[in-house]
Amino acid sequence: MEPLETKDPKVAELIRKEQDRIEHGVELIPSENFVSKAVLQALGSVFTNKYSEGYPRKRYYGGQEWVDEVEELAIERAQKLFGAEHVNVQPYSGSPANQAVFFALLNLGDKFMGLDLSCGGHLTHGSPVNFSGKNYKCIPYFVDKETERIDLDVVKKAAMQEKPKMILSSLTAYPRRLDFKGFQEICEEVGAYHFADISHIAGLIAGGAHESPFPFTDVVTTTTHKTLRGPRGAMIMCKVEDRLHDKYHNDSQKNLSQLVDSAVFPGLQGGPHDNATAAKAVAFGEALQPEFKEYARQIVRNAKALADEVMAQGIKLVTDGTDNHLILMDLRPKGLTGKGKELQHAMDEAGITLNKNTVPFDPASPFNPSGLRCGTPAVTTRGMKESEMKVIGKAIAKVVDNYQNDSVLVKIREEIRELSKQFPIYPGMGILK
Ligand SMILES: *Cc1c(COP(=O)(O)O)cnc(C)c1O
Numbered sequence: 443m444e445p446l447e448t449k450d451p452k453v454a455e456l457i458r459k460e461q462d463r464i465e466h467g468v469e470l471i472p473s474e475n476f477v478s479k480a481v482l483q484a485l486g487s488v489f490t491n492k493y494s495e496g497y498p499r500k501r502y503y504g505g506q507e508w509v510d511e512v513e514e515l516a517i518e519r520a521q522k523l524f525g526a527e528h529v530n531v532q533p534y535s536g537s538p539a540n541q542a543v544f545f546a547l548l549n550l551g552d553k554f555m556g557l558d559l560s561c562g563g564h565l566t567h568g569s570p571v572n573f574s575g576k577n578y579k580c581i582p583y584f585v586d587k588e589t590e591r592i593d594l595d596v597v598k599k600a601a602m603q604e605k606p607k608m609i610l611s612s613l614t615a616y617p618r619r620l621d622f623k624g625f626q627e628i629c630e631e632v633g634a635y636h637f638a639d640i641s642h643i644a645g646l647i648a649g650g651a652h653e654s655p656f657p658f659t660d661v662v663t664t665t666t667h668k669t670l671r672g673p674r675g676a677m678i679m680c681k682v683e684d685r686l687h688d689k690y691h692n693d694s695q696k697n698l699s700q701l702v703d704s705a706v707f708p709g710l711q712g713g714p715h716d717n718a719t720a721a722k723a724v725a726f727g728e729a730l731q732p733e734f735k736e737y738a739r740q741i742v743r744n745a746k747a748l749a750d751e752v753m754a755q756g757i758k759l760v761t762d763g764t765d766n767h768l769i770l771m772d773l774r775p776k777g778l779t780g781k782g783k784e785l786q787h788a789m790d791e792a793g794i795t796l797n798k799n800t801v802p803f804d805p806a807s808p809f810n811p812s813g814l815r816c817g818t819p820a821v822t823t824r825g826m827k828e829s830e831m832k833v834i835g836k837a838i839a840k841v842v843d844n845y846q847n848d849s850v851l852v853k854i855r856e857e858i859r860e861l862s863k864q865f866p867i868y869p870g871m872g873i874l875k
Contacts, residue, residue: 465867466859467793468834472768472817473614473642475671476824476867477725484724485673490717495707512720519726523648525656526679528699531722532706532714536641536665539676539706540566541573543661546698546705547608547635547690550577554608555601555634557592558582561802562616562770564639581606585616585802590761592616594624601632607690611655612639615799615815617749617764619652626658633689635660641676643766645669645819648729649738652766660685660698669741669767669819672725675718678702737822741767744818747828751835757842760801760813768817772801776842780806785814788845793858794838824865833861 447454464476477485489512495502498510498517513531520529533539548554556567556574561584565572568580581604586593601609609632611625622638629636638655644664646652655662661680666672684691684698696704707714728734742765749769753759760770773781782798789796800806801813816838821830837854844850 461868466862467795468858468862469820470794470796470816470818470834472815472819473665473668475645475668475819477667477671477673477721478728479868479871480724480728481671481673481721484721485717487717487720489720490715492716493713494716495713497703497707509716509719512716512723513714516719516723516726519723519730520677520679523726523729524654524662524679526662527682528680528702530678530703530706531675531719532711533663533676533678534711534715534718535674536564536639536663536676537566538710539663539665539678540564540639542678542702542705542710543637543663544574544578545709546701547637547661548578551579552608553579553581553604553606554610554637555581555583555597555604555606556610557612557616558584559808560800560804561585561592562613563610564612564614564641567610567612567639587803590802591618592620594621594628597625598628598631601628601634605632606634608635608637610637610639611659612641613766614642615768615770617745617759617761617766617768617770619765620655622653622655622658629660633686635686638662639664641665642668642768645671645729645734646738646741646767649735651735651738651742661702666722666725669738670725670729671819671823672729673718673721675715675722677722678706740827741818741822743828744822744826744831745769747831748816748818748835751832752838755836755839757839767819768815770799770801771814771816771838771842772812773814773842774801774812778842779812780810781845782806782811782813783809785842785845788841788851789814789838791848791851792837792841792854793862794834794841794854821865824867826865830861830865833857 493503494509498513516531517529557563559569566574568575583597626636636659638659641664643652663678665676667674680702682699745764745767749764758772758775786798796816799813799815800811804812806812
């Protein structure tokens with residue numbers, strides 16, 4: 443039972459370096475966050491040892507008395523947090539959760555609609571390189587060329603024509619609100635399932651800073667590690683009854699919740715990761731506290747402040763702003779088409795972590811796109827507010843204008859380091875001690 447530091451100094455050193463990196467830079471990748479010490483402890487607990495294929499009270503192995511309780515606790519807390527009828531907390535991550543929903547609702551080759559990757563959708567929403575695009579027929583919808591926003595009239599027109607079996611409402615790089623009610627009306631009109639993937643905005647929804655997909659959806663998936671601020675993992679929430687049973691599942695006796703559960707296990711996964719389940723329960727407990735509402739609202743206020751500053755510095759944003767946790771910078775008006783990769787690298791040099799991203803109708807490739815995506819969940823968790831967003835916004839613009847000037851980048855890195863030091867993430871916590 444030797445501690446990591448002496449048992450494996452090599453790995454211990456890498457963890458220490460990563461800790462140093464996050465403490466002394468600003469983390470603006472909108473899908474990242476910093477979990478609490480309590481979540482880390484649950485993740486590192488003895489639950490990592492257990493096998494528990496099946497569901498609470500219906501397992502295939504012995505020794506489940508405490509695993510059952512912790513999984514039931516996670517489910518109850520998630521139900522309370524989102525007002526979901528049925529919850530499955532076993533998916534290993536967001537992509538497997540989405541795969542399970544495809545398994546549950548569609549047959550191979552069935553038609554569905556999803557927001558195109560280039561317009562802010564996720565790979566699992568029908569990209570040709572992903573299972574979703576390879577095994578099912580995706581009819582993508584796009585944002586409007588002028589407004590760069592989703593136009594539900596266009597979605598509706600395509601849905602009436604194509605008659606998809608499922609419509610996905612979701613975002614991964616779209617800086618505006620999703621109108622779940624509007625999507626639901628389309629789904630009802632064409633007899634399609636409504637599947638919302640709220641991976642990016644789950645924390646905002648739980649904290650009341652974004653409209654909820656309930657009761658306007660049949661199935662909802664979310665990762666637990668983004669704005670929701672839990673461990674890496676995911677969950678699926680759904681209605682119990684299958685609204686479209688008569689239309690699509692004439693032979694099946696299963697209701698919707700049974701379709702989803704059996705798609706996860708035994709359809710797709712083996713044993714759930716019980717340590718992650720315990721950590722999910724902890725994170726949902728945290729999200730039920732009143733402070734979480736303030737955190738969610740501050741994420742949005744910070745994103746607005748960052749957007750305003752970056753625009754004031756002369757950088758164009760997709761949709762000219764944001765109303766969620768993320769902004770998408772369009773570098774084309776700066777003459778930096780296809781320079782996203784270089785800019786991302788320059789930001790790294792300056793201690794600012796974000797990611798290159800395509801902008802809608804980007805003429806450049808996804809490897810060298812023309813956009814940069816950043817978001818405020820992680821900086822909000824460490825306590826930064828609007829005034830820090832102004833400092834960071836100015837720094838971002840300075841990097842964009844000096845991305846090939848190493849001495850400027852080094853200077854910005856020093857400023858970012860000084861700023862970061864005032865907002866320790868894991869104060870006094872030697873993770874390795
Ligand atoms: C992050 C994300 C996923 C995938 O989650 P992983 O845990 O990375 O597999 C799926 N959908 C959306 C909308 C996401 O943002």
